[in-house]
Amino acid sequence: SAPVFALSYLLGIKLMPRIRNWKDLSFLRPTEDAQYQYIEPLFKGTVNWHLIKTHWFDMMRVVLSIKAGKVMPSTLLRKLSSYSKKNRLYQAFCELGKVVRTMFLLEYISNMKMRREINAVTNIVEKYHHFLDWIFFGKEGAITDNDPIEQEKRLKYLDLVASSLILQNTVDISLAIQTLTARGEIINHRDIEALSPYPTRHLKRYGDFIVNLNNIPQPLETAINLPPEIFET
Structure with a gap:
């Protein structure tokens, strides 16, 4: 959305x-x-520069509050949007956002390489989110606990499990590649x-998930030891 x-622009982030x-x-x-x-x-339409100029310092105060950790961006946007028809500050954010979005879209439609890069990165992110959804199958992925601390725990545990599985998948794939190259396969x-x-x-x-602490895995530098020639173009 425009806000x-x-x-993102005021925080120094180029949204793409x-x-x-x-x-x-x-x-x-x-x-x-x-x-x-x-x-x-x-x-x-035409940019309402007067609206942006009038509320510029107010927007900068908001950005400084976010950088100081006093308010979350999502909380701020949700609060402002609930009064969007009356809140001039929210309207100023919208107007500035439309300016930034226009500049981005002009670059987006004229730069094929940029579109391909954005599409590739977005596909990776979507695959990761799909992977998280597959892991977090309990209660259809819904966090029903109202305690913010417990909610944060669930999200951190999910990231921990996902990272562990990704690491193991990477090790398994690397070992498979090593086996194929040892057989003379060209990769x-x-x-x-x-x-x-x-x-x-x-x-x-x-x-049941049984953890065998006596089964020590091989070092990662040995497991993920791919021949450099497979990365040559």
Whole structure:
């Protein structure tokens, strides 16, 4: 949303989301007399610079509060949006966000390499979230506890379990690659690029999990010791 673009910009973060329906978004021209030869139909409004200027220091106070840890960005956006029709500060965030979003969209539609990179990174993030959903199957992934401390524990435990599984998957894949290369199989960088640390078919989610502390795994530097030639282009 526009306020998210504004907050990210003020926090020094370049937000680069994948936007499928960018044609439905409003592009803002800097002034009413600004005209563009080939992309004129995209622009549907003009920036209200006065609104942004009037509430600029208020927005900076909000950003400083976030950086100081006094307020969470999600909490702030939720609180402001509940009064969006009356809250001029929220409207200023929206206006600034539309400016930042317009600049991003202009770069997005004109830079194919950028679109490909954003799409690739977004796919990785979505795969990770799908992996987390697969792990967190209890109660369909819902955190029903109202205690913030317990909620935080559940999220941290989920990250811990996910990281452990990703590490084990990486070790297993690396050992498989070492076995194949030892047999004389040719594995190039394109094969490696297609691999993912999120496979789940071999994982068991149900039943008893027995931890054998006497079964010491091999050192990681031995397990993940891939021949350098497979990374050559």
